[in-house]
Amino acid sequence: MSDTLTDILDSAEALTDPRQHSEPRYEWDANRNKKPVDPYRTIVPGLIQQLRDLAEEGSTSGDESGVRSVPDSRPPGEFDAVSLIAAITFGAAWRAGQVGLKARDTAEGNIRSIVGTISTLDSDTQHDIRRELMSWRRQADVILGWEQPPIELVAPCPVVDADGYGTPCGARGTLVAQRDGSGARCVKCGAVWDEKTVGMLFEHVRRYTEASKAAAERARKVIRDAKAEQRRIADEARERRHTEAA
Ligand SMILES: [Zn+2]
Numbered sequence: 001m002s003d004t005l006t007d008i009l010d011s012a013e014a015l016t017d018p019r020q021h022s023e024p025r026y027e028w029d030a031n032r033n034k035k036p037v038d039p040y041r042t043i044v045p046g047l048i049q050q051l052r053d054l055a056e057e058g059s060t061s062g063d064e065s066g067v068r069s070v071p072d073s074r075p076p077g078e079f080d081a082v083s084l085i086a087a088i089t090f091g092a093a094w095r096a097g098q099v100g101l102k103a104r105d106t107a108e109g110n111i112r113s114i115v116g117t118i119s120t121l122d123s124d125t126q127h128d129i130r131r132e133l134m135s136w137r138r139q140a141d142v143i144l145g146w147e148q149p150p151i152e153l154v155a156p157c158p159v160v161d162a163d164g165y166g167t168p169c170g171a172r173g174t175l176v177a178q179r180d181g182s183g184a185r186c187v188k189c190g191a192v193w194d195e196k197t198v199g200m201l202f203e204h205v206r207r208y209t210e211a212s213k214a215a216a217e218r219a220r221k222v223i224r225d226a227k228a229e230q231r232r233i234a235d236e237a238r239e240r241r242h243t244e245a246a
Pocket of ligand 1: 158162169171186187189191
């Protein structure tokens with residue numbers, strides 16, 4: 001099966017079908033070592049249903065008069081959830097009609113019937129559908145918190161040739177890494193480190209952090225030494241005044 005079809009099936013399934021979610025758990029033994037234990041396994045609904053649940057949480061949290069007394073109590077992402085559901089519902093219905101299918105009642109129904117007919121569609125349409133489904137899935141993952149934003153690495157980008165003409169990147173605050181350590185990239189020059197190469201980047205960051213720690217320590221020592229010298233001069237001056245006065 002082509003990658004396009006795999007992506008389409010994967011994304012459609014994530015959007016429409018319940019799946020098992022494992023929450024990792026740990027316990028600490030007598031020696032305070034962290035040990036993994038059996039994860040909690042729960043069945044979570046498809047992403048579209050999760051978005052509906054998130055949107056609903058906000059709309060039922062007001063008091064009986066329907067007036068919301070504490071607007072800040074809305075869960076984060078609720079507005080995003082509402083607009084993404086609208087985009088998916090409309091987009092899936094439009095796409096179903098565009099490929100000649102009868103529109104279903106739900107976004108899930110439309111997505112499933114589109115996937116059911118996918119192999120009969122031309123490759124341009126398949127690519128469009130792939131892009132739509134993957135974008136919806138990605139946005140849903142972010143809104144629902146399944147996907148955590150990457151972490152920023154504190155080191156300048158080590159890329160020595162960012163443009164093919166030997167211009168180093170060296171940008172600061174632009175290196176971001178996946179939380180599981182599986183990859184990283186520079187948002188300035190676009191360099192990507194994958195599972196095989198990311199170790200070298202982490203090594204660069206480690207060295208940079210240690211070097212800057214050492215530099216900071218040297219700077220502190222210079223200040224300490226200067227202060228000690230000032231104190232010595234002041235002490236000497238006081239001593240001289242004492243002896244002169246005596
Ligand atoms: Zn860079």
